Every structure is written in C-alpha cells, then in structure tokens.
Amino acid sequence: MNIIFIAINLAFALIIAPLIDGFERKIRARLQNRQGPSILQTWWDLIKLFKRPTIEPQDSIKPLYKLAPYITFTSVLTAYLIIPTVLPASTNFIGDLILVVYLLGLATLSFVIGAFSSGNAYAQIGSNRDVSLFMSEELLLAFIIGTIAVIGKSLSFDRLFPLPFRISSILALLLLFLVIYVASTRLPFDIAEAEPEIIEGPLIEYSGKHLGLLKYFVFLKRLLLYSLILDFIIPIQNPIRLICYLIGIIILSIVYSTLEAYYGRFRIDQAVGILKRASIVALIVWMIAVVGW
Amino acid sequence: MILEILKSNNAKILRHDEKVTVALVPNDKLRTTAELLFKAGCYYATGAGVDERLLGVGFSMYHIFNCEAEGRYIIIKAVASNLKIPSITPIISGTNWAEREVMDMLGIFFDEHPEPVRLILPDDWPEGVYPLRKDFRYNERPPRVEFEQKREKKPGVMEVPVGPYHPALHEPEMFELYVKGEEIVGAVYRGFHIHRGMEKLAEGRMTINQIPFLAERICGICGYTHNCAYVQAIEDAAKIEVPERALYIRTILLELERIHSHMLWLGVAFHLLGFESGFMHTWRIRETFMDLAELLTGNRKTYGMNLIGGVRRDIDENKKKGLSEILDKTKKEIREIFDNATQMRELINRMEGIGVLSKKKGREIGVVGPTARGSDIDTDVRRDHPYAAYGDLEFKVPIYKDGDVLSRFLVRYEEVLESIWLIEQALDQLPPGDILNEEYELPEHTICVGATEAPRGEDVHFAIMGEGNKVYRWHPRAPTYNNLPAVPIMLKGEKLADAPIIIASIDPCFSCTDHIVIVDGEKVYRYSLDNYLGGL
Numbered sequence A: 001m002n003i004i005f006i007a008i009n010l011a012f013a014l015i016i017a018p019l020i021d022g023f024e025r026k027i028r029a030r031l032q033n034r035q036g037p038s039i040l041q042t043w044w045d046l047i048k049l050f051k052r053p054t055i056e057p058q059d060s061i062k063p064l065y066k067l068a069p070y071i072t073f074t075s076v077l078t079a080y081l082i083i084p085t086v087l088p089a090s091t092n093f094i095g096d097l098i099l100v101v102y103l104l105g106l107a108t109l110s111f112v113i114g115a116f117s118s119g120n121a122y123a124q125i126g127s128n129r130d131v132s133l134f135m136s137e138e139l140l141l142a143f144i145i146g147t148i149a150v151i152g153k154s155l156s157f158d159r160l161f162p163l164p165f166r167i168s169s170i171l172a173l174l175l176l177f178l179v180i181y182v183a184s185t186r187l188p189f190d191i192a193e194a195e196p197e198i199i200e201g202p203l204i205e206y207s208g209k210h211l212g213l214l215k216y217f218v219f220l221k222r223l224l225l226y227s228l229i230l231d232f233i234i235p236i237q238n239p240i241r242l243i244c245y246l247i248g249i250i251i252l253s254i255v256y257s258t259l260e261a262y263y264g265r266f267r268i269d270q271a272v273g274i275l276k277r278a279s280i281v282a283l284i285v286w287m288i289a290v291v292g293w
Numbered sequence B: 001m002i003l004e005i006l007k008s009n010n011a012k013i014l015r016h017d018e019k020v021t022v023a024l025v026p027n028d029k030l031r032t033t034a035e036l037l038f039k040a041g042c043y044y045a046t047g048a049g050v051d052e053r054l055l056g057v058g059f060s061m062y063h064i065f066n067c068e069a070e071g072r073y074i075i076i077k078a079v080a081s082n083l084k085i086p087s088i089t090p091i092i093s094g095t096n097w098a099e100r101e102v103m104d105m106l107g108i109f110f111d112e113h114p115e116p117v118r119l120i121l122p123d124d125w126p127e128g129v130y131p132l133r134k135d136f137r138y139n140e141r142p143p144r145v146e147f148e149q150k151r152e153k154k155p156g157v158m159e160v161p162v163g164p165y166h167p168a169l170h171e172p173e174m175f176e177l178y179v180k181g182e183e184i185v186g187a188v189y190r191g192f193h194i195h196r197g198m199e200k201l202a203e204g205r206m207t208i209n210q211i212p213f214l215a216e217r218i219c220g221i222c223g224y225t226h227n228c229a230y231v232q233a234i235e236d237a238a239k240i241e242v243p244e245r246a247l248y249i250r251t252i253l254l255e256l257e258r259i260h261s262h263m264l265w266l267g268v269a270f271h272l273l274g275f276e277s278g279f280m281h282t283w284r285i286r287e288t289f290m291d292l293a294e295l296l297t298g299n300r301k302t303y304g305m306n307l308i309g310g311v312r313r314d315i316d317e318n319k320k321k322g323l324s325e326i327l328d329k330t331k332k333e334i335r336e337i338f339d340n341a342t343q344m345r346e347l348i349n350r351m352e353g354i355g356v357l358s359k360k361k362g363r364e365i366g367v368v369g370p371t372a373r374g375s376d377i378d379t380d381v382r383r384d385h386p387y388a389a390y391g392d393l394e395f396k397v398p399i400y401k402d403g404d405v406l407s408r409f410l411v412r413y414e415e416v417l418e419s420i421w422l423i424e425q426a427l428d429q430l431p432p433g434d435i436l437n438e439e440y441e442l443p444e445h446t447i448c449v450g451a452t453e454a455p456r457g458e459d460v461h462f463a464i465m466g467e468g469n470k471v472y473r474w475h476p477r478a479p480t481y482n483n484l485p486a487v488p489i490m491l492k493g494e495k496l497a498d499a500p501i502i503i504a505s506i507d508p509c510f511s512c513t514d515h516i517v518i519v520d521g522e523k524v525y526r527y528s529l530d531n532y533l534g535g536l
Helices: A001-032 A041-051 A062-081 A096-116 A123-151 A167-183 A208-233 A241-261 A270-291 B001-007 B026-037 B093-106 B198-205 B211-216 B223-238 B244-272 B276-297 B317-340 B345-351 B359-365 B368-374 B405-429 B479-491 B496-505 B529-535
Strands: B012-016 B018-024 B042-050 B058-067 B072-079 B084-085 B109-111 B158-162 B174-180 B183-190 B449-453 B457-465 B471-477 B515-519 B521-526
Touching: A001 A041, A001 A208, A001 A241, A001 B496, A041 A208, A062 A096, A062 A208, A096 A123, A096 A208, A123 A167, A123 A270, A123 B158, A167 A270, A167 B058, A167 B529, A208 A241, B001 B012, B001 B026, B001 B072, B018 B449, B018 B515, B026 B042, B026 B058, B026 B072, B026 B084, B042 B093, B042 B457, B042 B471, B042 B479, B058 B093, B058 B449, B058 B457, B072 B084, B072 B449, B084 B529, B093 B109, B093 B359, B093 B479, B109 B223, B158 B496, B174 B479, B174 B496, B183 B479, B183 B496, B198 B211, B211 B223, B211 B405, B211 B471, B223 B244, B223 B449, B223 B457, B223 B471, B244 B276, B244 B317, B244 B496, B317 B345, B317 B405, B345 B405, B345 B471, B345 B496, B359 B479, B368 B457, B405 B496, B457 B479, B471 B479, B479 B496
Parallel strands: B018 B072, B084 B109
Antiparallel strands: B012 B018, B042 B058, B058 B072, B158 B174, B174 B183, B449 B457, B457 B471, B515 B521
C-alpha cells in the first residue's frame, strides 16, 4: 500500500511542479501590470524542449556534460521518496534527514559540474557563483538541521513531522523559509543564472532534452522544499491534511512570487553577506533549542 | 578671450558672429591653439575631415570645440600638407576617435597619433580606398580582402565577450572584458559594426530639405534631436528667421522625446538590475508619452516634423488640452514609482560607487549629457547655447558629484521632471503665428554648426553648404560617440556582475546589425551579413 502511495506522490510532483511555476508566473505578471501567459505555459515550454535535439559543445567534456542533467534530475526525484507530498506516505529510516540534504547537495554539485564541463566562459562564471552561494546556503542549512534535530530529538523524518510548537521551532521554520527562497533560484538570489549579466550562466550551453531536465529539476526542487516546510507544520495524521497541504502550497507560491516581484538582483558578495548574517542567527536559534525553549 | 588665443597663434578668422567662430590655424600652431583652448575651458566636441579639392583647397580637418563660457562653438580648420596634419590626441585624448575616423574615411594621416589603427572601416576593406573622398562614388563597392587577426592570450585572465549579441545590450557592439575571478582587469571596445554611410548618401544624392528626414533616422530613440540639430545648422548658415511658434513646437517635441528616452533607459536599468516590476511599470508610463507624440505629430517615433525654416504641423487648442491633461496624470505616477525605487536599498547598493568616472578624465574625453552631469561637469547645450525656445523658458540643470552609476540614474530621473515642467511652460506661452518660413536663400560654401541637447548629451551637426540646394559636407556626431571611450575606464576594477549596468549607464545608442564576430581561440573572423547568410 505504502509503495502505491509513494508512486502517487511522485506522479503528483511530476505533474504539479511545472503548474506551480506557471501559477507563479501568472502572479508575477499581474503584479507587473501584464496579462501573463496561461498557467500551462511552463508545461508547453518543457514539452517543446523535450522534442528539440540536444547539442554538445565542442570544448565540453562530453560524458560529464551529458550525464550531469540526469544525475541532477534523479537525485531530486529520489528525495521525493523520503518527503511525503500529497499523501502521508514515505520510506523512512534513521538519518533520512541527512540523506535529503545530501541529495539536494548532489543535485547542485552535478548541476555545477555539468556547467563547468561545458567549457563556456559564462557557464564557468555562473557555476562559480552557484558554488559560493551553495556554500553559504549550506552553512545556514546545517544550523537549521541541527536545530530541528535537537527539537525533535531525532534524525528521522517520521518523528520530526510535525515539529512540536516551540519558540525555537518557529524560528527554525522562519530560517528554513529563507533558505528555501534562496535555494529555489529566485530574484534577488538568481545570481548564478542572471540573464542580463551572464546569459543564464550554467545553463547557457544546454539545449533540448538536457535543458528541459535541468529546468524540470528547478521546478521539482521548489515543490520538494515547499512540501518539506509544510510537513513540518501540518500533522501527518490529520484527516484534512490533503486540503491543508494544497492550500499551503498555494499560499507559499503566492508569498514567494510576490516577494520576487519586489526585488532587484543581488551581487554575489551581497548575497553571501546576507546568508552569513542569517547563519549567525541560526546559530543562536540552535542554542535556544538546546536550552529547550 | 578666444579671439586673443586664435590671433596670438596667427589664425586667420574666417567667420565670427555671436554663435560661431571659424578660424584657419597654421599646422605648426595647431597643437598650441588646441591646448590653449582646452585650458580656457573649451572641450572637444567633434572633428570632421573634408575633401575640399573641388573648392581648390585640398584636404582639411575641422576641429570643433564647445566653449560653454562664451556660448560659442569654435571651429579650427587645418589644411593638410602632403596629406599630413599634426595630431592633437597627445594633448586632448578626446580627439582620438575623431582623428582615427578621418584617417579611415579620408586618408589624412595625423602625425604622432598614439593609436593609428582602423576604427570604422571593417577588416576586409581594402587599403588605400577612402570612402568619403569626393572621387569615391556613393554606390561603389570595393572588393573584399582576406585578412587574419592574431589574438593574444593572457595567462590567468579569462576573456568574456559581451556582445556583439548579448541580452544586456540591445544593439550590436562588443566589449571584450578580461576577467580574473569576478573582477574586470581590462576592457576593450569594438564598435562600428555597421556604418550606414549616411554622410556620403546625403552629400551624394540628397537635397538640403531631404536630409532632415535622413537625419531623423540616425537614431531610433532620439531621432528628432538629430533632425533639429541639422536644421539648425542650415538655418544658422542661411540666417533664416524661424517663426517663434515653430521654435516652441520644436521645444515641446524635443522634451517629449527626452522624457520617452529617459523612461526607456530607466526601465532598462531596472531590468539589468533584475527589478522586473520596475521595468514593466516604467515602460507602462512611457507608453503615454508615445501616445502624446502620436497625438502631436501623427507618429509614435520618427516624427518627421521639421523642415528648414520651421515645422510641418501645428498644435491646435484640442491637442493642447489633451496634452496638459495627460501630463498632470503621469507626473504623479512617475514620482510614485521612482520614489519607491530610490527607497529600495538593494537597488541603490547595486548602483552606488559603481563605474566611477572622475571629472578630470571626463573632461579630457569630452563626455556629454547625463554622463557628464553625473560627474560634476556642468554642461547643457540648452542653457549654454540656447536654441529653439529654451532661452525664454526656465529650467534647472541637475548636477551630481559622485560620478557613479547612481548619479547618472538620478540625473536622468530629475531631467524627466524638468522636461515635464518645460513642456507645461512652453504650452502656456505658445505664441500665435506662422509655423514655417519658406522665403530664404541658401548661401554657398558657408561653414555652419548646429547643436542640440539630445537625451544622451550634446548632439553636434557640422555642415558646409554646397552649390545648388546641396550640402558639400555634413558630419553628424551623436552623443554616444563622445561617451563610449569612457566606458572601458569605468569598467576597470569593477565586478563582472556590474558590467551590464555600467555599460548601460551612459545610455549607449549603437546601431543595427551588419557584422558578426566569431571568436575561435586564436583567430577572429569577421563576416558581413551576406557572407554569413551564404554559409547557411
């Protein structure tokens, strides 16, 4: 039974993730005084990309360049087995919290390695930025995970969902909200892709199916992170969990896309500075959690 | 003061009236004259070479200085002996491009020029063929020559091409940035990917009253100001009295053009900084100004309003009412969006202290317009050389001292509000009467100059009248020509992430596409469009 539920969860994620992006595009367009494309537009874009031929640049290290999108995509899919989305079903074991963090790290790393191996100057600058952002984000995430583990006294998600209602857990969730914002490559943190500056950076050489996979990965990652934060809040045995979850997703995407519409892009040093400051806050939150508040 | 300088250098005064002085300076005194003029506060506006063999003179070079203190343009003429003229680039670096252009187009060599390499002609253009000489027909196409260009690779430095196609730049030009990590250690500008040969076309086959329409097509954003500058040059030569109503209508349109151009730039700046909402809203407001232009002239852009001696369409009471109503409404909206934008810390942080151009360097290069005014250089053609109706109207010239991108941003923002105020005044005081004076006689061989303050800065048109309803020589100089050499200086030492906004901060206006450059490690090939399409 559990396996079927997990499969439903996975299918839900694969279908809904691009729709959420379409929804967010619509909200941003309305805020910018535009009509905006249909909610299905992101899906049409992806379908088009998957139909297109892929081209490998001459200077690239071909095996790495071709493999990277698949590793990126599958690692984020694997994380869906552990984090429940629409149905409360998942495979859980001790330490799966750590595994999810590693899977997300693996996805980013293979993304960057693929970009590096393309041999393009813009891609290299973009990956450089991606790595520095990832590093500072990782520090913050480490503190948050520490806090959550201390609060729930466990490293397994089945004992962490939902988090007990405490000052430290609210603060930790607020910080998680920030990390998720940064990790979902949104303005002002889309520095690695920065279209007017370095022409989509790491993605510049990718085309067709590979580009489609990488874009798909970004949408899946966003939904995964949304689900993570909602799972920490909504009780797993709640009979109306499904409704709460769907409403939560909609609220999160409205909040995130509204925030995005009101920001200009940071420079990488500014973004790293902000994340460092947030890390110090996270350290303090961890101490609060240790004290037992 | 200026006359004394010229006379002390044995100059022969060819023309001297309240706006323009033309003097023939002997070649051995050329440098000292230029130096003295520069020290007296005149900056280098532009230079034009002329093939005057048909007038019995030979080849000559006209250096045009802008003397703001006296409200006068000084044109010093030097005649080439043996195709050679001493270069004044070692003294004023702003003459670099003007002299190289003349070397390319006319084959006059400038002695001791520090960088005597091609600027405008493409690499596949044959040696020894000079397109602006009078014996070169306007429709002649010389055969293409093969070439190979060696590229140096610097160790430890990455070369990042920004252009010829790049999403941050909406026209084809190229900046080669040399980057270490995120820091820019050097920048080279390569431009003139298309030279449309407008000067040759105008001299070769157009009449005096056709050129205004060609001049308007120099630029897709600020065409009307080119049109005005040309018309003013001819009116200056022929001493034509333009009806006052026409002058006021010109002022209204010039300011309308400035507003739409600045709004466009402000939107682009927001876009480059990633602030998409600001971009969309700025362009939404700009759209009302495009509609206003359509109301007044029938066209959203490329108004086609000027003729020599006046304008072609009148502003009636109905249009006047519609104009002031819309202005009132948009003024509030503009203030709202920009007051919000200037309160966004992260937006201001991205512009503050970035791309600094010092006042001294700016003067040497001869930067103009908002680029100059952002660097504490108090210059504005509207105030210093009053034209159209600007002499009767009241306006402020915003000056900022820091010389960074933020200063240039704020200068443009304040100018938008000033322009609205100018239009309101001009509408209020619009005098009755004719709009076109067609009774005039054109002189022959008169040297004349017309200048306007384009949205991007001083726009100078230099002309020599020809025989029978033609110009002998017409040399327009767009403001970006003077501002671009400053960009590599602004870029040096900055972060790569800031490069697009720095390049955009001078509001560059390049041209439409014609050449592509393929960077292939060691070699550079440059293809013309025909060649490229043939290969597909």
